[in-house]
Amino acid sequence: MILKLDFNSDKSIYIQITEEITKAIAKGELKINESLPSVRSMAESIGVNLHTVNKAYNQLKDDGLLNIDRRKGAIIANLPMKENSKTRESTKDDLELLTAKSYLSGMTKEEFLELSSKLFDSYEVKHYE
Known part of the structure; x- marks a missing residue:
């Protein structure tokens, strides 16, 4: 998965990660029940602190787009997302x-x-x- 991030932007990196993953889900590039890379793996691949990725994943969970399981990691939730x-x-x-x-x-x-x-x-x- 390739994320388009702008490290010179005024927009927080975790927000950019959240937005990129949201768009990828909406476009069908990420499928229901598909696992995202681990927080550590994602952080290393894009060169950011793991807390930044963790914050993005938790925001996506709060938005109803991800399920986070200790054993399975971050998984794309069933769509459409719950009425929120x-x-x-x-x-x-x-x-x-x-x-x-x-x-x-x-x-x-x-x-x-x-x-x-x-x-x-x-x-x-x-x-x-």
Whole structure:
């Protein structure tokens, strides 16, 4: 699994790891019940502290995307993820900010909706049916 991380970004590395894994699951690159590398292995392969990877894995667990088992490690959870009002509210907040930034950058509603539709369609992989 290849993660695209920007070590010069203002965005925390654990957040970047979380986002990359989330996108890989949504695109079907990571399948239900597939194991992720151990925290130590992932940390070594991307050159970060193991606590950073552990924090990312725990965030993904909290989001309902991973199951963490002492013996089996981190495993992709069944999808769709459980109804989680906290996740939905966070998504709404993120989308509101993204919409505001798009509006302020001069993007039209039509451009925003077309781009959103294309991106959403790119995740419509039937990998969990």
